[in-house]
Amino acid sequence: MSDTLNIFLASVLTHNIVLVYILGMCPAIGVSKNLKTAMGMGTAVIFVVTITSLINWLIYNLILVPTGGEIISLMVFIITIAATVQLLEMLLEKYLPMLYSAFGVFLPLITVNCAVLGVTLFLVLREYTLFQTLVFALGTSAGFFLAITLVAGIREKFDLIGDPPKGLQGPGIVMIMLGILALGFMGFGGMVDL
């Protein structure tokens, strides 16, 4: 049990995927302009990461390892992710239109979100069990949600102050915000470890 809690807390706080591993930067910079969009993106990522990492774990351990196909695992993972996202989009549109209108537009973007493939690669590297994979995927995507929501919140408030210097507008200032947040998250260091 403590192991489960450990993995969860570590992947949310001390090993945050955005602020420590620096993955998923494109959405963290691109879709963090307002809080609502950022939360939509975060929710969509939680959904997709959990499903795809479970599927990828099953495919890797039940099909690729027994048949000695580890060498093409990268291609299999990315196709699984792309196919799952496509399938999810279609299923949501048909059966859960409410959910689809909430985060349907983010789904195509998630295919190229490095955080999704990153979670799969980490769980293969660390040889997690299926249950650990579930916890790790939930924790990591919750960490992504936390980071992108924090950035969006800061950006919304920041707009009230005024414009930063010209060359720093847009991505530049967001990187500084992320840097300060990352410094803050370093404070969690040593609390839990993987």
Added chain:
Amino acid sequence: MGSQWHRLTYTKPYVLLKDGIWRKNSVVGSSLGICSALAVTNRLENGIAMGLAVTFVVMVASIVTSMIRDYIPLRLRMIAYMVIISTFVIAVDIFFKGFFPDISRSLGPYLPLIITNCLIMGRCESFALKSAPGFSLIDAFSHGLGYTFTLLILSAVREVLAFGTLLNVSVVGAAWTNWMVMAMAPGGFFLLAVIVWVVRSMQGEIDEAGATPTEKTVMEAA
């Protein structure tokens, strides 16, 4: 099939080269490929390896995409890019594992993550899909070179500040105190922000809201 895509107007090769390296540099100009640009650049050798790997993959992926562009169905183009890119990333991954096991170990999952490097897909989508292989090659080469330059600057500065070394050779005096935070995520964020600031001020041109391509796509889709 031939007129499926609207073609780009061709310009001279040196214009493409200048665009890729300086004027439309992927990392600085459109914030593409930032994940790997920040995550692996705490040592110069990692920066060089990553830059060259991405340059290689973007070049071959662009040529292949460009050659088969008339046969890629519009709706399946993302999956087509993924298959093409991941083929070459697997090759690069095996190459590093075989010849440079140390670098492969320190890059960890970031080497396979070249697959989702937006820079490569961006080049396939916005250039190779609409252009002849020769032009795509020049375009991909220049963007790869621009990416490598950015990584070189980032990793050189970070390695000197964080470890006092350059390619593992000490370059500072004994009185130097290592600035460890530069080797970690915050240092990378701050340094890249400064580089973006300097370059954009020098270029003196920012598009309207400074919106990144991802942002534009979302705004259009929403």
